[in-house]
Amino acid sequence: MATQAEIDTQSEEAAFREEVKQFLAENFPPELKGKSNALASVEGPTNENDAQAKWRKAMGSRGWGTPTWPKEYGGGGLSRKQARILNEEMAKVGAFNPIGGMGVMMFGPTLLEYGSEEQKKEHIPPICRGEIRWCQGYSEPNAGSDLANLQTMAEDKGDHYLVNGQKTWTSGGQWADKCFCLVRTDRSDKHKGISFLLIDMDTPGVEVRPIQMISGMSPFCETFFTDVKVPKENLVGEEGQGWTIGKRLLQHERTNLSGGGAMARLMGASMSDIAKKHLEVGEDGELADKVMRDRIADFEIRWNSFLLTARRATEESKAAGGVSDIASVLKKLGTKLGQERAEMLIEIMGYQALGWEGEGFSDAELAGTRGWLFGKATTIYGGSTEIQNNIIAKRVLGMLDHQ
């Protein structure tokens, strides 16, 4: 027998579900069914068609692209339960979330935690509406894994900072409107001399040069700052607090990069299904190559364990509140398994998995080649596997540095 409170909750949920259904019927363009949107990714320029623009605006006006963010800053203000209902109903009609990118995944949650009221009011609503692309100004030529070694200098000039230096591996820098940046405000202290600064990409003195990768794609840029004037109000938190804020943002990044769910969707069909199409299958329906069959089963068992681990981490962090250090474990495991899968698919498909362009290869096969090559970045960016190992050993396991 349900209590009155339970009945009220249930009818509220049913009412919300109806609201979502009606919204989707009125606003989701049927021609977009089953597609995704370049806006949600950093790999392409904004070349929205009318339908995509209409869908983005509709979701943005409700704040449903960032469903659990506070309503006062343009988020949906939904409960987790309501957000799940929204996802379920979108999945039923083949709709996708058109609002994403680094603003949603990394910068927004960090600014909500550390930003001033003015900064939140200025920057969060355009993220919720999917109008502004953010890029990340962290790495430098001599500050990759040793990120705190960064040298890009922001000099205090009274009413503004004067920024000089070079960033690299700026994902989507050529398409971004704004950059959240770690800069040096004090040369005397490696960690406490770092500040978190927001820079408009169209400020005079900002220059980006795309870097061509082994995959043939250019999703990363070098970014040069020459006498770039940045208003003081663009400093997030206190001067010298950048390392703390920057690390927090990286936790959000790792959670997203490892992302069991996202990774699973990216991977598409199971390896065994692909193997059955490309390899000899016996009368019993089993792969004739028993060695390959054993290796595929080994991979799929571990892949399932990883998905279970990602799910478990989500449930545990929900119960405990907030992101956790387990993000490093997930990033390390998920990226390694992803690379292992790509390499095994080449073994399974042979030359057919190594096409570069042109005749003889399907679009999916060509995308697979590029994905295999680009996938090598996953164990390097967002903190290399070696850095994740350091974090796990020191922060999680309490193994210390040399004394």
Next chain:
Amino acid sequence: MAVLTEEQEMLRDMARDWASNESPVTEFRKVRASGDPKAYDEGAYGKMADMGWTGVIVPEEHGGSDFGWLSAGLVVEELGKTLTASPLVATTVAASAIILGGSDEQKAKYLPRLASGEMVATLAVDEGPRHAPETIETSVSGGKLSGTKAFVHEAHGADLFVVAAKDGLYLVEKGEGVSLSTRKMTDQRSHAEVTFEGAGADKLEGGGDGLLEDVLDRARILTAAEMLGMAQAVFDTTLDYLKQRVQFNQVLATFQALQHRMADLFGDLAMMRSAVEGGLQALDSGFGVARAASIAKAEANRVLHTMSREGIQLHGGIGMTDEYDVGFYLKRARILENAWGSTSYLRDRFARIGGY
């Protein structure tokens, strides 16, 4: 660790306190030294029964608490950490066979005694040194069961055997027609070849054609829970050791080469925990059990294998001594890796379930 209910947390904390205070590895050493072929402390098993652990999966109407498999797994994991020798896993799995396949009469006759700890039971399936439930020769004629079962766990303390015959599972009580030949194994627990010669046998008629596999899946998953506790203990012990051992004027834990190996093991342990808890949760939901059991035991085998080897290596020479506990885990690990399916057996089974 899965998100637990309040009852589950209490049960786990109780098991953790009891295992660390009343049943540390020194208790296992005492059992080993006693030479008792049963290879467990009956007094300790009685205390486990008093705490309700022998009836965790048994329905309330038959004297259990019906707390489910995740709860049973939590207890077994804690006991695995300190290598507590007991027939708890064997008895729980045997009880599950009666729950799944027993008549009302069989349930009423055996479950209350198993749940109270008064009776110990075990599963007798394989007839050779490798798990091969598809090649059973044991048969029943005129209600009398005959056959030989190799390497039966906890055979010496068992009052009741759940025996796999060609046409299904049977209950056989210790006594006439049942004889044991001890097999002393590396883990110093109870193992025996059990010969049945015209033993009185009572068939488990329920549970359908898949009864044996369903029971084996329970054995796989609960065994994996014990292995999880062992892997966790080896990891924790090794980490503690690295944090206190000094070489080259440095604490070993400060060396990056060792830090990265521990980070790898930590990742593996996280995967193993998820796989084992996934198996236990599958049993509680009744959904996807065969697949989840294959994943749970395959991951338990893989990770405990690596952990037990690295545990010795990272301890250095003292890891090789009987005085240090870490070697006990290696010796128990290989026994359990071979129980109810080796890694290659489970991969084959997983592939077959997946249709390839």
